[in-house]
Each structure stands twice: as C-alpha cells, then as structure tokens.
Amino acid sequence: MTLTIRNITKDFLVPGDQSICALSEITFSVADEEFVSVLGPSGCGKTTLLRIIAGLEYATSGSIEINGEIISGRSPRMAMIFQEYSLYPWRTVRDNVTFGLEVGGMHKSQAREVAQTYLHLVGLDDFADRYPHELSGGMRQRVTVARALAIKPQILLMDEPFGALDAQTRNRLQEELLEIWEKTKKTIIFVTHSVDEAVYLADRLIVLTSRPARVCEVIPIHLARPRDRTGQEFARVRRQVLDLIAQPKCSLQ
Amino acid sequence: MKNSTLVAFAAILAIALFIAGCITPSPPAENRVSLIQARGTGPMPTLLGTGQIDAYIAWQPTPEVAPLAGIGKVLLYSGDLPPEGKWKNHPCCVLSARQDTIAEQPDLVNAISALTILSTRYVTEHPDESAEIVADWLAGKGNFTYGNVSVSSVDVLKQAFPTVKFVNEPTGPWINGNIEFVHALRELGVLTGSLANTTDEETIAILFDTGPYYQAKAMIESGTIITPPSSGKEIGIGYLNSDHDAALFVAVKNWQYFNDNYGIALKPVDRTTSKPEKAELIVNGQKIANVRLVPGDAGPQLMQLASTNAIQMAYVGNPPVIAAADKGTPIKIVLAINTEGSGVVVSKESPATDWKSFVDWAKARSAAGKPLVIAAPGKGSIQDVMIRYSLEESDLSIIEE
Amino acid sequence: MRSPVPLLLPVLLIVGWEVAAHFIDNPFILPSLTTVIPILLHPFSDKFTLGTGSLVDNAAVSLFRVALGFALAALIAIPLGIGMGRSALLNNILDATIELLRPIPPLAWVPLALAWFKIGLVSIVFIILIGAFFPILLNTIDGVKSIKRTWVEVALTLGARESDILGKVILHGAAPTIWTGLRVGFGISWMCVVAAEWLPGTTRGLGYLILYAYNFGQTNVIIAGMVIIGIIGIVIDQVFKAGERRWFSWRALER
Numbered sequence: 001m002t003l004t005i006r007n008i009t010k011d012f013l014v015p016g017d018q019s020i021c022a023l024s025e026i027t028f029s030v031a032d033e034e035f036v037s038v039l040g041p042s043g044c045g046k047t048t049l050l051r052i053i054a055g056l057e058y059a060t061s062g063s064i065e066i067n068g069e070i071i072s073g074r075s076p077r078m079a080m081i082f083q084e085y086s087l088y089p090w091r092t093v094r095d096n097v098t099f100g101l102e103v104g105g106m107h108k109s110q111a112r113e114v115a116q117t118y119l120h121l122v123g124l125d126d127f128a129d130r131y132p133h134e135l136s137g138g139m140r141q142r143v144t145v146a147r148a149l150a151i152k153p154q155i156l157l158m159d160e161p162f163g164a165l166d167a168q169t170r171n172r173l174q175e176e177l178l179e180i181w182e183k184t185k186k187t188i189i190f191v192t193h194s195v196d197e198a199v200y201l202a203d204r205l206i207v208l209t210s211r212p213a214r215v216c217e218v219i220p221i222h223l224a225r226p227r228d229r230t231g232q233e234f235a236r237v238r239r240q241v242l243d244l245i246a247q248p249k250c251s252l253q
Numbered sequence: 254m255k256n257s258t259l260v261a262f263a264a265i266l267a268i269a270l271f272i273a274g275c276i277t278p279s280p281p282a283e284n285r286v287s288l289i290q291a292r293g294t295g296p297m298p299t300l301l302g303t304g305q306i307d308a309y310i311a312w313q314p315t316p317e318v319a320p321l322a323g324i325g326k327v328l329l330y331s332g333d334l335p336p337e338g339k340w341k342n343h344p345c346c347v348l349s350a351r352q353d354t355i356a357e358q359p360d361l362v363n364a365i366s367a368l369t370i371l372s373t374r375y376v377t378e379h380p381d382e383s384a385e386i387v388a389d390w391l392a393g394k395g396n397f398t399y400g401n402v403s404v405s406s407v408d409v410l411k412q413a414f415p416t417v418k419f420v421n422e423p424t425g426p427w428i429n430g431n432i433e434f435v436h437a438l439r440e441l442g443v444l445t446g447s448l449a450n451t452t453d454e455e456t457i458a459i460l461f462d463t464g465p466y467y468q469a470k471a472m473i474e475s476g477t478i479i480t481p482p483s484s485g486k487e488i489g490i491g492y493l494n495s496d497h498d499a500a501l502f503v504a505v506k507n508w509q510y511f512n513d514n515y516g517i518a519l520k521p522v523d524r525t526t527s528k529p530e531k532a533e534l535i536v537n538g539q540k541i542a543n544v545r546l547v548p549g550d551a552g553p554q555l556m557q558l559a560s561t562n563a564i565q566m567a568y569v570g571n572p573p574v575i576a577a578a579d580k581g582t583p584i585k586i587v588l589a590i591n592t593e594g595s596g597v598v599v600s601k602e603s604p605a606t607d608w609k610s611f612v613d614w615a616k617a618r619s620a621a622g623k624p625l626v627i628a629a630p631g632k633g634s635i636q637d638v639m640i641r642y643s644l645e646e647s648d649l650s651i652i653e654e
Numbered sequence: 655m656r657s658p659v660p661l662l663l664p665v666l667l668i669v670g671w672e673v674a675a676h677f678i679d680n681p682f683i684l685p686s687l688t689t690v691i692p693i694l695l696h697p698f699s700d701k702f703t704l705g706t707g708s709l710v711d712n713a714a715v716s717l718f719r720v721a722l723g724f725a726l727a728a729l730i731a732i733p734l735g736i737g738m739g740r741s742a743l744l745n746n747i748l749d750a751t752i753e754l755l756r757p758i759p760p761l762a763w764v765p766l767a768l769a770w771f772k773i774g775l776v777s778i779v780f781i782i783l784i785g786a787f788f789p790i791l792l793n794t795i796d797g798v799k800s801i802k803r804t805w806v807e808v809a810l811t812l813g814a815r816e817s818d819i820l821g822k823v824i825l826h827g828a829a830p831t832i833w834t835g836l837r838v839g840f841g842i843s844w845m846c847v848v849a850a851e852w853l854p855g856t857t858r859g860l861g862y863l864i865l866y867a868y869n870f871g872q873t874n875v876i877i878a879g880m881v882i883i884g885i886i887g888i889v890i891d892q893v894f895k896a897g898e899r900r901w902f903s904w905r906a907l908e909r
Contacts, residue, residue, distance in 0.1 A: 080811040089904040100812035133907040295869035302682035393705025400681030527705030
C-alpha cells in the first residue's frame with residue numbers, strides 16, 4: 001500500500017496569522033510499513049498537513065491517494081494521535097479505547113475484550129478501570145495509542161504526540177513506539193519539530209520550511225535499529241541533517 | 254458665559270425656587286384625615302395592631318376580627334354610616350353573568366339564579382349552620398391567629414353573620430342604590446368609558462339584566478326547575494373569599510339538601526376538601542354541566558377573567574361590575590346576594606364610641622398635626638365610596654396617599 | 655453536611671428572633687415563633703392551614719407543578735442549547751431574541767399567561783417554565799461551547815458520525831455545565847411557584863397558601879409556608895450537588 005501526498009496546497013483567503021499555516025505544492029510518498037517523520041519549525045504548517053491527510057481540513061488543491069485512489073475526507077484506514085486533551089475524562093481507560101469500536105458498531109462487551117488486548121500491548125492492563133485524570137502524561141499517551149490501534153488502521157498519523165512530556169518519558173515512549181511499530185507493522189507519519197526525535201525514530205525525514213510550507217529536503221536515515229542516541233553514528237547523522245536544514249533553501253523565515 | 258457667572262445664576266435660580274416653594278399657600282391644616290388603600294382587607298388587622306393605621310373600613314368578617322383579637326373595636330356597621338338612613342340596605346355583592354351566556358344559555362343562568370335564591374333563603378333560616386359552612390370553606394374551621402391571640406373561625410363567622418343581610422330581590426330602591434354608586438364612581442374619575450356620561454335609564458340598561466331573577470322566582474314558586482340542555486362546555490363561576498358569598502358555599506356544601514328538595518344542585522366533585530374547585534350542575538337528576546369554581550383575590554381580577562371568557566358568571570361586589578361594564582366587558586348584574594355587611598373599626602385606644610365622637614377625634618388629631626390614618630380595601634370599592642362620602646359629609650377633608 | 659457550622663447561623667437567627675419578639679412585645683411586628691412552630695410540627699394536619707389542605711399536600715402540589723414546568727423547560731432548552739452551541743448560524747438567528755426575553759421576570763408574564771392559557775395548570779406551569787428556561791438554555795450553550803475541539807476531532811478521526819458525536823461526546827462533555835444549569839433553573843422555578851400560584855384557578859399549593867393567608871392576615875401561616883419553601887429548596891439543591899459529586903467530579907479534576 002502506498003500513500004501519496006500530491007501537490008497539496010492550502011491557501012488562507014483571510015490575510016493575517018493564518019497564512020503561517022499555508023502549504024505550497026507538498027508532494028511525497030510513503031511506502032507500506034514505513035516510518036516517516038515530517039520535520040519542521042514550530043508553527044502549524046506540518047500540523048495543517050497532517051490534518052488534511054486525516055480529513056479534518058481540506059486542501060485548496062492537490063490530492064491524497066492510497067494506491068492511486070484519491071481519498072476525500074476521513075479514511076478508515078487511518079487513525080490520528082493528538083498531542084494532548086484527547087482522552088475523554090468521563091470514560092475509563094478501557095472505555096476510551098473502546099470508543100472507536102463502539103462507533104464502528106461493535107457490541108460494548110466485545111469491544112471491551114478487544115480493548116483489553118491493546119491495553120496489554122501498551123502495558124496498561126492494570127489501569128483499565130482507572131480514569132484519565134489518575135494517569136500520568138506518558139500513560140495517557142499510551143492509552144491514546146491503544147485507542148488508535150484498536151480500530152486496526154493501516155496508517156497512524158501522529159501530531160507531536162510526545163511534545164507535552166518530560167524528556168525521560170519522551171525517550172521511553174519513543175522506544176515503546178518503535179516496539180509497537182515493529183509488532184504491528186503499521187505505516188506511521190510522525191510530525192515533530194525535534195531533529196533528535198526525528199532521527200531517532202524515522203526511516204525518512206520530510207523537511208518542511210514555513211510560510212508557506214514547502215518540502216525543502218527529503219532525507220533518508222540509514223541507521224540500524226535500535227539506534228543509540230548517545231553513539232557517534234547517531235551524532236554524525238544528526239550533524240548531517242542539521243547541515244542540510246541550514247541550507248538557504250530550507251532557511252526558516 | 255464665564256463659569257463663575259453660571260454658578261451665580263444657578264444659585265439665584267435655586268434660591269428663588271426655594272422661596273417660591275415656601276410661600277405657596279398650603280391647604281388649611283384643620284379637619285384632615287388620611288385615607289390609604291390596602292390591597293383587600295387581609296392586612297388591615299395587622300396594620301391596626303402595629304399602629305400604622307387608626308381605623309379601617311372592611312367587609313365582614315374582618316371587622317369582627319378586631320374585638321376578638323383585642324386590637325380594636327367596631328365603631329359601627331356600614332348601614333349606620335351618616336347621613337342617617339342613607340346607607341340602610343346599601344347594595345354590596347351581586348351575581349353577575351356575561352351577556353352572551355345569558356343569551357345562549359338562559360335556562361342555565363336561570364337555574365343558577367334559582368339555586369342562589371334558594372340557598373340565600375337557607376342561609377337566613379339557618380344562620381349558625383351557614384356560618385359554620387362559611388368557616389369551613391374559608392378556613393377549614395381552623396383558627397385565625399392575630400398576634401398572640403387565636404380565635405376560632407367559626408366564632409368569628411357566627412359573630413359576623415347577623416350584620417350581613419342576605420337578600421336577592423333587585424328592588425327599585427336597591428337598583429337606585431347601585432345608581433348612586435355609579436354617580437360616586439363617576440365623581441372619583443373611575444368611569445371613563447360607556448358609563449361616563451349616561452343617563453340613569455341608560456345606565457340601568459347597560460348594567461342590569463334581572464330577567465333570570467324573575468324567571469328563577471317563577472320556577473321556584475311553581476315548584477319545578479326547568480332542566481337546561483346539557484352543555485359540553487365547562488362553566489366558570491367566580492367568587493370571593495368572603496362571607497358575602499355564603500349562598501354559594503352553602504349551595505355547594507349542602508348540595509344533597511337542594512338536590513332532594515328542589516331538584517337542583519352544585520355537587521362538588523371532591524367532597525373531602527374545604528374549597529372544592531370543581532362541581533357538577535345537576536338539575537332534576539341530570540348532569541347539565543361541569544362547573545369550575547374560581548376564587549379571586551378581588552372583584553377586578555374576577556372581572557378580568559370574565560372579560561376573557563375564562564369565567565362566565567361571578568359573585569362579586571357591584572363596583573367591579575360597574576367598572577368592567579364601563580370598559581366594555583359584556584357583563585350584567587342579575588341579582589343581589591347581600592346588602593350591608595361591612596363595618597368601621599377603630600383602634601383599641603381610640604376615644605371614639607360613635608360616629609360623632611369619631612369625627613371629634615379626627616378633628617382633634619388633625620389639629621395636633623397627626624391626622625388619622627384610615628384604610629379602605631381599594632379605590633372605588635363600596636367601602637371606599639361610603640367612607641369618603643361620610644367623611645366629607647362630616648366636613649373632613651381627605652388627604653390621599 | 656458534616657460539620658455543624660452551617661447550622662450555627664440559622665439557630666442563632668431563631669434564638670435572636672424569639673428574644674427580639676419578647677422585647678418588642680408587639681406580636682404584629684414580630685410574631686413569636688410559638689405561633690409558627692405548631693404549624694410546622696403538624697405538617698400532615700389540615701387544621702392549621704385555613705382549609706387549603708395539609709402542608710404536605712400543598713407542598714406535593716407545588717412540587718408537582720414545578721417538576722412539570724421544569725421538565726418541559728429542560729426538554730426544550732437542552733436540545734435548543736445544543737443546537738445553538740453547535741451551529742453558529744442558529745446562534746446568530748436566535749441570540750438577540752433570547753437576550754431580549756431573558757431579563758423579563760417570570761412574574762411579568764402573568765397577565766399574558768392568563769390571557770393565553772385561561773385558568774388552570776397550563777398557565778401556572780407556563781410561568782414556572784419561563785423561570786427555568788433561560789438558566790438551562792444558557793448553561794447548555796456554554797457547556798457545548800466549552801467542549802474541547804480535540805474531543806470532537808478525535809471522534810471524527812475514529813469514524814464517528816454526527817449522531818455519535820452528539821451522543822458520545824457533546825452530551826457527556828457538556829453534561830456538568832448542563833447539570834449546573836438544571837440546578838440553577840430548578841432553584842428559580844421553585845421561587846416562581848409563589849408567583850405562579852397567585853394565578854387564579856387554584857386553591858392548593860404553597861404559593862397559594864401564602865397568598866391566601868395574606869388575604870386573611872395570618873402572618874404565622876405565611877411564615878410557616880416560607881419555611882417549608884426554604885427547606886424544600888435546600889433539600890433539592892443538595893440533591894443536585896450530590897449528583898454533581900457522583901457523576902461529574904471529573905470536571906474539577908480535569909483542570
């Protein structure tokens with residue numbers, strides 16, 4: 001399965017701050033089971049792109065295709081993971097995970113069984129009956145991942161999912177994410193502004209400028225996993241990426 | 254203009270106005286009494302007991318309450334107000350009905366009129382029993398508490414009854430008494446519509462339709478009440494929470510008696526409650542209509558309901574009917590339900606023992622700079638009209654609040 | 655209530671009342687509570703209430719009317735509020751009208767209620783409905799507007815249709831604020847019961863009892879009626895608060 005982002009352009013007719021979110025002719029493809037990171041400066045260009053792929057916003061022109069078929073709006077083959085405030089505080093952890101299954105018509109009791117397996121996958125079996133406010137930030141994001149996985153999407157869209165967490169938790173969750181990715185064989189598009197994070201996680205980096213956002217570089221990462229954050233190889237690749245980003249064509253306004 | 258000139262100009266203007274105010278002649282300080290309108294008679298004993306008023310005029314049983322609660326004494330009853338003989342048998346409450354109801358359902362109106370006449374007769378023949386029935390309706394036969402004193406409502410009503418004359422006939426003098434009220438209301442400025450400038454004959458034509466009274470009388474004398482056609486519609490009959498409406502209360506509570514002896518009854522649907530809201534009109538064994546008994550706070554409120562056809566008949570005082578007819582409500586006075594039945598009460602400490610000493614007291618208080626405060630139950634009410642007349646007749650001028 | 659502190663002031667007031675009554679020594683200005691207490695101690699008796707039925711009967715009648723008016727208000731206001739919270743268009747159309755009608759006190763609607771609905775339950779319930787309507791509506795709109803955008807977008811990305819979003823996200827997310835609106839709305843409609851029962855066409859109810867007692871100058875009955883109204887008001891408010899603690903504690907903890 002190939003996901004193709006073709007010439008996605010988003011204009012904002014109302015001038016002002018919104019034009020920071022404008023996109024211009026974004027094109028790239030993502031192969032099956034690939035882990036791609038969209039890297040860019042803090043701002044909303046990359047988030048806008050992800051939201052267009054997810055079907056939450058519309059592009060002014062361009063298309064999203066899966067295996068050559070244009071998809072419009074939301075596709076059941078994708079699930080999105082947000083940075084924060086995405087769990088429903090009135091539902092238990094387990095019932096948060098069943099949400100997508102209920103919406104899909106599954107019976108509550110069956111959905112609960114399915115949810116339990118995904119909670120096991122993210123290591124939260126014992127917290128199934130707790131409420132989100134009882135969990136730490138890292139645990140909450142694990143629940144979000146379980147919830148997205150429960151509807152068996154082929155593609156995961158992740159919008160800076162670890163951005164609100166402290167460094168230690170973030171690192172741990174990055175490792176867990178890779179484990180889950182290897183187990184479940186999903187295709188992942190991971191948006192971040194952190195070069196470290198992108199280099200640690202991804203097979204390829206799609207680097208965007210801003211105002212309007214364009215693809216200025218596509219950088220494959222040839223590092224074997226598991227990657228060592230403190231190792232020399234890692235530092236070298238990181239250096240490379242930073243140099244490439246520092247070029248005029250990727251210069252950030 | 255410079256600022257200082259402006260200020261000086263304003264100051265001179267202010268002083269000039271102040272002096273003008275001071276030298277405006279004020280009315281003479283002698284012989285003044287203050288007349289205030291209470292909303293109904295309910296607050297009057299409290300006002301008297303707290304010293305906020307010196308006297309009040311009210312319909313029964315509020316006058317009787319004063320001596321029983323130890324807060325005042327009854328000076329005189331309304332029939333005895335001056336000038337001598339003028340107010341004897343003065344009209345008070347009536348049965349009124351909408352014009353269209355009389356036209357479209359004459360037998361029904363006649364039947365209700367007949368029941369009222371029969372019930373009034375019963376009330377005059379059985380005053381103690383009737384007083385108890387009224388006490389039951391108004392107060393569940395419980396006590397009235399005024400201050401620290403508790404009196405039985407039955408005792409209050411029994412004491413009040415002899416002062417109320419329960420009569421129905423729309424005699425010549427009675428109709429004239431009503432016309433006098435119309436004149437008085439005109440003078441008060443209350444009538445500005447259809448009755449503002451009519452001659453007495455025209456007034457009578459607008460205000461009265463006594464046909465049902467005479468038809469009812471004839472039916473009673475012949476011994477048979479004509480069975481009205483069954484009506485699908487609910488009939489609303491308004492009334493006031495006063496012993497003047499005793500005929501209605503007795504008719505409803507003693508429905509069995511009237512049913513068995515005369516073939517007409519207002520049978521209450523809920524026979525356990527003190528104040529039935531719903532009844533059935535039964536004539537000669539047939540149910541004729543569902544009746545809704547609607548208590549009103551005051552006559553004008555009942556007339557308002559009559560004007561929107563929410564009720565079709567009402568037991569009220571005559572001034573509200575007059576005012577309603579003046580405004581164009583198609584309402585008619587059919588018969589009387591009582592005459593007299595009001596009284597003037599003065600405070601416990603008052604030196605007054607009759608009207609003459611009352612007037613002396615008023616003059617003395619006025620001269621001392623503390624005019625008497627008298628309460629009436631509402632502008633344009635019978636009591637208000639009578640007290641004004643009597644006060645002015647006795648050379649007292651009224652300060653309105 | 656666990657601690658005795660909230661009861662302190664009422665007890666002090668009662669004691670203060672009796673002392674003042676003794677000193678003033680004019681039972682019309684400040685009636686001694688000895689005339690009021692017997693009425694309160696016999697809530698099932700019909701001997702103390704001027705033939706209107708027992709205090710309990712009257713309370714039941716008033717509660718029924720208020721419950722009816724309140725339920726109708728909620729039935730209209732909650733869906734309307736959700737619509738106005740979700741749709742900017744609907745909000746724009748209705749907002750000015752609502753802001754115009756809102757400040758009109760329920761009592762002012764009495765003459766119109768009588769003219770439109772004649773005498774009886776409908777006109778009384780109408781006044782109560784007006785009282786409850788606006789707090790419920792405004793709180794519902796507020797509750798819907800305060801729903802986190804992410805909650806809705808999560809649902810969308812998980813495949814929810816509009817009906818799912820409404821039933822699984824909007825209603826739950828707005829529920830605490832709506833509940834507050836219901837609590838305030840009930841409080842106001844309970845206050846309106848006195849005004850509403852002054853409409854002609856009834857001879858029962860706590861509001862009617864107070865008016866009737868006033869017409870006969872029975873201050874002790876008026877005070878007894880007021881006390882019962884106050885007590886019922888507190889009890890029901892506590893019920894609402896308990897519901898909030900049980901179902902919506904997540905809102906406070908979310909912050």
